[in-house]
Amino acid sequence: MLTNFKNAYILIVDDTPKNIQLLGTILKNIGYKIIVATNGLQALGILEKIKPDLILLDVMMPELDGYETCKRIKATDNLKNIPIIFLTAKTQPEDIVKGFDLGAVDYIVKPFNSSELAARVKTHLELKFNQDMLQTLLNFQRDMVLMTDGEKVIAANYSFLQFTDSKNIEEFNQKYPNIMTFLDFGTGSDKDKNSSLKLQRLPNDEEFQVKMKTANDITLIFRIKQNIVPEKEVSILSLTDITQLENQKNSLEEKASIDELTKVYNRTKFQQLFKQTIEENKINPRSICLVIFDIDHFKKINDTYGHNKGDEVLVNISQFIKAHIRMSDILCRWGGEEFTLLLVGSNIEDGIKICEKIRMLVEKYPFIEDRPVTMSMGISQYLLTDTLESFVARADNALYRAKKSGRNRTERN
């Protein structure tokens, strides 16, 4: 497939008819399709209508010479990737360098050897074909794919350009002189154009998450994978949009941690948060109190007013208490009409005051029209020797005593 370029279009630009004829004959004999122009302006006119696969460009021409023609072609977005080979009688190094600087891929010195000419044309058609294939492959990816030297983007696919609202790579590099200012690793960097920033924190084959904003200011989450090209000092990044996955994960996690009826934390989440609090306490020790409380004679409420009313009381009491505790306090439905409350940063005296305040507020609030709803509470303060079980057991013991002593009260242990 790569050796058959019979369908390739080659534009020959030369002001000498003899050259055109010679070149044309060689190339046509191979099987290429030929288009000709006798000066730079005419070539530019043809390029507005036809996009050849390669251009053979004479340097010395009247009006618009080869260098200027090349410059204009390279400045045109949809033409700049067409390979240009200069045809020149000039063999001075500075002339040759100038041609390459303008973006030519090769030069052929006149008078030319026909087999050398054919070989060079074929090589550059193959290169162009491979590049186009690669770009097509990249564009085929829904993921964003880009190649970078750690600072600048060298190549990118259509998804990437579209996401960054850039016409081409040059435009992207102008907007973001450093790729690191574009990728938000959530490190709180102030996105200044700090040139010392270099993409190096991505070890090969490891995956990272970054947040990026779309042109419409929507933040999306991407998983980045980096592959370093050995000995080339470039790496290829692929960025997969995982925003939806992350949102699903978060909502599932939330679902798994919330009591369905009352919308306060469930027992599993409470245990997790307790562990976390104890870990944090090793670094930053504070007083912690645990309260276990339940609704007095809850069975009677269910029996008298029905289970729906009972559920309604549970929901309303949970939300009422949640509204009267601090942000740092952790409320959980332990089971049935039983709740736990973790008070972080409160000693037992403060904890009792909090319990009494809540208990009295609940007693006064009309959860049921014709009778007050009361609660019994047991509280214990965390000891370094405590496990969650022993901590809960002591508070539970205090709750038992509160019940025994007539309910609607707080006991400590």
Ligand SMILES: [Mg+2]
């Ligand atoms: Mg000439």
